[in-house]
């Protein structure tokens with residue numbers, strides 16, 4: 001029996017079908033070239049199925065998309081050829097998926113969510129289970145929010161909700177100040193608090209006893225190595241661009257939110273797949289231009305997304 005709370009499907013509870021296009025692109029820039037063709041692939045916690053639809057166009061030998069909730073409906077975006085399996089919470093991966101049955105596991109923006117506290121499973125345990133599901137030389141590609149902290153956010157991370165409320169109480173009055181620097185920092189911080197609450201990101205212990213959110217990359221790299229993987233690459237692939245204040249307003253005007261989301265997605269695609277984005281010297285100005293263009297459409301805050309590609313040893 002899974003400890004995952006399956007009372008409500010994660011994506012449905014968050015209007016993910018609308019919000020998704022604002023926050024990340026992660027398609028060509030998520031799937032390493034040549035990874036998929038002829039392989040047995042799992043898209044773990046596949047969400048709306050948009051990544052699976054893209055993967056399916058790259059000619060895998062087979063593709064299985066999963067959801068943690070027992071009653072998650074099959075996403076309409078999934079092509080018929082894709083198998084859909086529900087109830088695969090992070091504590092049940094090795095119970096439900098046969099050992100040595102896959103060549104490739106993809107887990108896009110998933111492994112930062114389960115925790116020992118709420119799901120009785122953490123990153124090491126997830127990776128150990130995925131290791132057993134992979135064949136020899138199989139590979140895994142994940143992405144995650146990398147660790148970020150909030151100003152004045154310290155101490156016992158089991159009290160994260162109280163901390164968030166306290167920081168928020170300090171920050172909200174500053175949104176009205178005439179000082180543009182202070183107002184900008186307050187907006188960013190308020191945006192990050194909204195992001196954490198919206199996603200329900202679990203708090204993690206950070207450097208210097210600080211509490212934060214997302215995964216610490218050195219620790220994550222160690223987890224891969226300790227669970228029997230060889231790291232192929234670790235990269236900041238794009239920023240997670242969170243639209244401040246949008247989620248509250250979606251129900252008032254869903255159509256216009258969807259249209260703006262489509263524009264954000266196409267801005268991200270254009271910049272992230274450009275030739276310049278692949279050049280480490282030009283990439284910073286590409287990302288800055290991308291963020292400036294998105295900010296012309298709506299206010300947003302951003303945190304880095306890190307992708308790790310690794311091979312089973």
Ligand SMILES: C[S@@+](CC[C@H](N)C(=O)[O-])C[C@H]1O[C@@H](n2cnc3c(N)ncnc32)[C@H](O)[C@@H]1O
Nearest residue numbers: 010045046047068089090108109110113114119
């Ligand atoms: C940000 S969404 C990403 C969904 C999809 N991979 C995508 O990129 O659109 C986070 C996903 O993590 C899944 N998740 C959260 N807790 C989980 C758990 N304990 N076990 C398995 N999946 C979990 C949610 O169901 C959700 O699909």
